[in-house]
Amino acid sequence: MSFFDEIGRYRLSDLSAEVLNKSEREVDAALAKSRNDEQLDLGDFMALISPKASPYISDMAVLAQKYTRRRFGNTVNMYVPLYLTNSCSNQCRYCGFAVNNKFRRRILNAEETRIECEAIRKMGYENILIVSGENAQRCGMDYFREMVPVVGEYASYMMMEVQPMDTDEYAELRRLGVDAVMVYQETYDPECYDRNHLRGRKKDMRYRMETPERLGDAGMDKVGIGALLGLYDWRADTVALAMHLMYMRKHYWQTRMSLSFPRLRPAAGGFEPEYPIGDRDLIQTICAWRLFDNMLEISISTRENARFRDVITPIAITSISAASSTQPGGYAVDRHDLPQFIISDDRSVKEVTDALRLNGLEPVFRDTRSSIVCQA
């Protein structure tokens, strides 16, 4: 049974109601387990993201920081997104790259990709996240077969965030040097998913949700999952995401897992998030994740503002980006095309790494595989 079948047995609104019904006693019990280094279960996690846990956010942050430092040392991996194209054949209501938005699309060729990689290397980065819109016809496996080896010359750890693909394609990408693939489910609620994905391959919710399993089957080193917070009731999606993580841990125990918390930002077309999540709730949720799964790699992008990132990074984050561009060609040439989303933290790499060091953290620019200092 795939995770799509498993989550299909639940109604997300019931999961949310269960979270809202959690008692202070259940929060106390979850925190006591965490203090005693005991493994939390899903019920504990639900208690920690519930409103009843809100007064305990400081306690949760202290515990989360302890676990983060114990597992990952005083290091934070630095990665940079490399946008190969803003061409996309899907129509997602919340995204500036949606096919219905009229602007000039760009697909980097091998030479332009190399120029971008040179610019990225000058910024100091070796952990590169290849990003593209989802246009399988023009930027499918043939295109990646040409681009991935170019990026591989400049990357010590290569990640991808592109359209979901088949198992044999992922196996080939792995052979070409790709280490990790991120694929975010956006929302686990079928009705909300359908309402926000209007056109294109992405409408196939099952194919997208089963992508992490295909990645596990293909032997990918790391798989990143996440939900787009703000699209649906964030507590319901967070519980579904936890169940997805548990499923992957059980069936693909040799695959490293990472999590991201893309929080919906306003986008071209006048889109505004329907279910916004506030800073305090997001911090509480990230702390709950760390207490739930000590080994989990957690990244945070420049969607979030500088102040928020400076607060949460020492507590629970293992990798961050800085000075990101969401434009194809955005590092080598100053371009001002339509962005995928609005960047909130526009500090330079130096400003971000200075802030990390002020917090006693060491930025690491190469090979995230060395980030885990203790597996015990």
Ligand code: SF4
């Ligand atoms: S979210 Fe992804 S798939 Fe949807 S329109 Fe944007 S780039 Fe395309």
